[in-house]
Amino acid sequence: MDVRLPIGLLFIGIGLLLVVAGLTTPAAQLKLASTGVNLDLAWGAAMTAFGAGAVLLTRIGRS
Amino acid sequence: MHLGAIDGLILGLYLVVVLLVGWLAARKTKSGTDFFLAGRSIPAWVCGLAFISANLGAQEVIGMGASGAKYGIATAHFYWLGAIPAMVFIGVFMMPFYYGSKARSAPEYLRMRFDEKTRAFNALSFAVMTIIGSGVSMYAMAKLIQTLHVLDAPFAAAGLPQTWIFHAAILASALVVLVYIYMGGLRGAIYNEVLQFFLIVAGFAPLAWFGLKSAGGWEGIKATLGPAYTHAWQGMGDPATNRLGVDGFGLVMGLGFVLSFGYWCTDFLVVQRAMAADSMASARRTPLIAAGFKMFFPFLVIIPGLAALTLTTAAMAPAQAAGPGHVQAAAVIPVKLDSASGKPMLDSAGKPQLDYDLATPNLLIHTFPTGMLGLGLTALLASFMSGMAGNVTAFNTVWTYDLYQAYLKPEASDAHYLAVGRLTTAVGILLSVGAAYMASQFNNIMDLIQLICAFVNAPVFATFLLGMFWKRATGHGAFWGLVLGTAGAALHHGLTLPLGSVPGIKGGWLTVVHTYPSEMAQNFWTAIWAWSLCFGLTIAGSLATRPRAEGELVGLVYSLTPKLDEPGGGWLRNPVVLGAIVLGATLVLNLVFW
Numbered sequence: 001m002d003v004r005l006p007i008g009l010l011f012i013g014i015g016l017l018l019v020v021a022g023l024t025t026p027a028a029q030l031k032l033a034s035t036g037v038n039l040d041l042a043w044g045a046a047m048t049a050f051g052a053g054a055v056l057l058t059r060i061g062r063s
Numbered sequence: 064m065h066l067g068a069i070d071g072l073i074l075g076l077y078l079v080v081v082l083l084v085g086w087l088a089a090r091k092t093k094s095g096t097d098f099f100l101a102g103r104s105i106p107a108w109v110c111g112l113a114f115i116s117a118n119l120g121a122q123e124v125i126g127m128g129a130s131g132a133k134y135g136i137a138t139a140h141f142y143w144l145g146a147i148p149a150m151v152f153i154g155v156f157m158m159p160f161y162y163g164s165k166a167r168s169a170p171e172y173l174r175m176r177f178d179e180k181t182r183a184f185n186a187l188s189f190a191v192m193t194i195i196g197s198g199v200s201m202y203a204m205a206k207l208i209q210t211l212h213v214l215d216a217p218f219a220a221a222g223l224p225q226t227w228i229f230h231a232a233i234l235a236s237a238l239v240v241l242v243y244i245y246m247g248g249l250r251g252a253i254y255n256e257v258l259q260f261f262l263i264v265a266g267f268a269p270l271a272w273f274g275l276k277s278a279g280g281w282e283g284i285k286a287t288l289g290p291a292y293t294h295a296w297q298g299m300g301d302p303a304t305n306r307l308g309v310d311g312f313g314l315v316m317g318l319g320f321v322l323s324f325g326y327w328c329t330d331f332l333v334v335q336r337a338m339a340a341d342s343m344a345s346a347r348r349t350p351l352i353a354a355g356f357k358m359f360f361p362f363l364v365i366i367p368g369l370a371a372l373t374l375t376t377a378a379m380a381p382a383q384a385a386g387p388g389h390v391q392a393a394a395v396i397p398v399k400l401d402s403a404s405g406k407p408m409l410d411s412a413g414k415p416q417l418d419y420d421l422a423t424p425n426l427l428i429h430t431f432p433t434g435m436l437g438l439g440l441t442a443l444l445a446s447f448m449s450g451m452a453g454n455v456t457a458f459n460t461v462w463t464y465d466l467y468q469a470y471l472k473p474e475a476s477d478a479h480y481l482a483v484g485r486l487t488t489a490v491g492i493l494l495s496v497g498a499a500y501m502a503s504q505f506n507n508i509m510d511l512i513q514l515i516c517a518f519v520n521a522p523v524f525a526t527f528l529l530g531m532f533w534k535r536a537t538g539h540g541a542f543w544g545l546v547l548g549t550a551g552a553a554l555h556h557g558l559t560l561p562l563g564s565v566p567g568i569k570g571g572w573l574t575v576v577h578t579y580p581s582e583m584a585q586n587f588w589t590a591i592w593a594w595s596l597c598f599g600l601t602i603a604g605s606l607a608t609r610p611r612a613e614g615e616l617v618g619l620v621y622s623l624t625p626k627l628d629e630p631g632g633g634w635l636r637n638p639v640v641l642g643a644i645v646l647g648a649t650l651v652l653n654l655v656f657w
Contacts, residue, residue: 001087003109003254007261010080014073014265014438021069021434030432036276040434043269050265 004054011051018044066213070437077262077441078239081255081448085243088251095477098248098484099460100167100339105250107345109257111352114336115360116256119263120200120450121443124364125207128423131368132396134306135292136656138368139361143295144319147649149327150354151642153337154347156621157328158638160531162338162346163618169331169527170465176530176619178538179469184545185526186465188519189331190458194491196332197454198498204447205232205499211424213440233499236444240451241492245485249339249460252452256336259445266442267363270423273430274370279390287373287390295656308581317587321594325524332457347638354645358652364423371395371422374429395425451495459487514556514568521590522548522597529601534613534620540604548597555592561585 022030022041030038092098105113130138166172170189174182206229208214214228223231243251278284285293291306298304299311307314327333327350337349377392398415399408407415427439463484468475526545529536560571561582570585579585616623634640 001091001254003084003257006080006084006087006254007258010076010258011261011265013076013080014441017069017073017076018434018438021067021432025433031430039269039273040432043265043435043438047265 002058004058008051008054008056008058011047011054013051015044015046015048015051018047020044066216066437066440067433069434070440071217073434073437074441074444077445080258081239082243084254084258085245085247085251088243088247088254092246092248092250095463095480095484097250098481099463101248101250101253103339104341105253105339105345107340107348108352109253110336110340110345110349112260112356113253113256113339114333114349114353115357116260116263116446116449117252117336117453118333118450119260119446120196120453121204121207121447122200122450124263124267124443124446125203125420125423127361127364128368128371128426129419131365132372132417132419132422133368135288135294135369136361136365137295137305137307138365139295139652139656140307140314140318142357142361143649143653144315145323146327147354147358147645148319149323150350150357151645152324153328153334154350154354155638155642157527157531158337158347158350159343159624160619160621161334162340162343163624167338167464168460169329169334170461172619173526173530173541174465174469176616177526177536177541181526181538181542181545182465182469184542185523186461186469190461190466192519193332193454193458193461194494195498197451197458197492197495199502200447200450200454201233201237201495201499202502204236204444205229206503207424207443208232210421211428229503233496236448236451237492237496240448240455241489244452244455244459244488248484249335249456252456253336253339255452256449259449262445263442263449264363266439266445267367269435270427270430270439271363271366271370274367274426277391277393277430278370278373283390284369284373287376288369292369292372293656295653297657302580302584307583309584309587313584313587313591317591321521321524321590322587324528325520325522325590325594329523329527330520331461332453335457335460336453344636344638348636348641351638351641351645355641355648358645358649367426368419368422371426372417374426375417393429395429396422397425454495455488455491458491459484462487462491515553517586517589518549518552518556518593521552521593525594525598525601529598529605530620532621533602533605534616534622535605535610536601537605537608537610539608540601540606543604544597544599544601547600548593551596552589552593555589556585559585559588 018040022038022044025040030040032038091102096102127138127141130141161169161172164172164175166175168186170182170186173185209229209232214231215225218225218228243255247254275281275284279286281293290297299309299314302308302310333350337346340346340349373390374393375396377390378394396417396419399418400406401408410416424443428436431439463480467483467487468480472479522545525548526541530541554573556570557573558571558575559577559579560566560575561569561579561584564570564582566572566575569582579588613623618624
């Protein structure tokens with residue numbers, strides 16, 4: 001069993017949920033004052049990319 | 064704080080994946096070796112990350128943030144001084160004996176090296192400590208969920224009383240951990256610990272970054288809080304000139320040597336992760352890989368506490384915040400309220416006392432929007448579960464092999480011990496739940512039991528050290544050194560008191576012959592006395608008794624074991640080189656934050 005697969009899938013799942021949160025949450029509730037960026041959108045994208053990378057690594061490892 | 068639907072989905076997704084990993088691991092768990100030792104088949108990087116996670120309970124994430132707010136960056140001593148050197152030492156010097164002896168647990172090594180009674184003493188005290196450890200951690204977690212009011216709305220919507228939140232938090236998390244360990248054993252726990260490691264980093268890295276940003280960066284923290292909070296070593300010469308209230312020698316010897324090596328080099332909870340590795344080379348690299356990550360953890364868990372204090376200080380005294388950074392004032396850390404009168408509690412200088420335990424959780428609520436809140440909460444839950452699973456897997460192994468097989472039913476089949484291990488997992492978790500409720504009922508009893516654990520942990524490193532590196536050490540010497548060292552710790556505690564405390568649970572219950580400037584100083588010196596006593600008495604007792612034949616100690620003692628061939632694959636796989644790199648980098652961190 002390659003543990004990178006469940007980690008990758010979990011990160012993609014959480015990342016996409018965060019992106020959805022970032023796109024649907026009204027700007028007033030994004031707490032932009034303390035962060036200055038749409039944290040949901042930015043960190044969601046980063047987590048999705050990390051998850052995709054982990055899944056990709058399991059593919060490369062297998063071939 | 065209100066959780067949205069997306070927060071709930073993130074939490075739910077995490078729980079599903081954790082159970083799935085347990086189920087995947089279960090398909091490979093067919094024998095006792097699979098269940099208790101993960102078949103000795105795990106690659107080094109997986110063991111290394113599990114090594115960190117198993118130690119990283121929710122108390123650490125919350126507690127280190129609280130200490131960051133209370134003591135400043137000097138809290139990093141618990142990592143750079145109190146963890147990294149010991150992790151390098153076990154990887155380079157001790158792992159060949161743990162892994163090479165083929166012992167299945169740390170107490171079993173003591174039986175092979177010394178005798179039955181030394182093993183029994185260590186196994187019993189360790190089993191009790193793990194149950195209390197996971198119980199206290201479970202209690203802290205449930206209380207935090209209650210304090211943050213994250214489940215108030217869902218419970219109200221479902222028509223359930225708010226007092227059930229505490230019970231639900233305990234039972235739900237206990238059940239999830241039970242299911243994945245019951246199915247997948249140590250392999251299930253280790254795979255999940257790696258997953259939890261990444262989740263903890265994903266949840267806390269943005270918190271540290273944006274907390275730092277709103278505190279005006281490191282410059283803002285320095286300007287608002289002053290140098291006492293931003294230097295790790297300055298003022299360590301005298302207890303009066305540093306926020307920890309300890310002297311430099313007590314810090315280096317007590318924390319940096321006795322407590323740190325006592326935990327990282329002998330506690331089976333972490334050692335078990337390395338013993339699951341697929342080869343000797345991997346086992347030795349496990350703590351070194353862990354140390355490579357661990358040295359950066361202060362930035363992840365201490366910085367949020369410091370940032371929360373900076374924001375709070377700026378809100379309470381705006382004049383102090385006039386620094387080069389742009390600090391946003393916000394009373395993130397609440398003032399402690401007297402439970403009887405409801406009025407703010409004041410310290411001896413008449414200033415309101417802050418509830419530091421809420422520094423990190425409240426910064427999370429202050430900084431994160433919905434979505435990220437769900438992630439932050441999931442990260443907290445992940446840290447709690449990884450810590451609890453570490454305790455539970457160590458408990459079921461020590462109970463099954465070192466107590467049940469050793470004294471209750473020696474000659475049974477592997478399938479029998481596997482079944483006992485699974486049953487023990489359930490019993491262990493049930494006992495932890497009991498310990499959690501005990502903690503919620505009797506605060507002082509819990510303090511007392513934790514104190515006894517500290518007495519047990521401090522001297523044991525002397526036993527392992529002499530066992531591995533002095534061939535003359537004997538079983539009688541080791542046993543009596545350990546027992547009297549533990550008693551010595553209790554005696555020292557009974558004779559000393561931290562400044563400003565009343566005799567009782569804090570010490571001085573016999574008579575007060577010495578007063579320490581702080582509770583931390585007393586802890587460090589209790590450890591130093593206990594270790595020195597155990598070390599000296601083990602040597603004296605060994606010299607007075609008959610040594611074992613040298614032939615029986617091959618593979619168990621340094622001087623009688625042939626040197627290992629260095630593993631192939633380049634210098635980066637060499638534990639000595641890796642250890643030197645880790646120590647060098649840690650030294651640099653100490654100098655930067657001097």
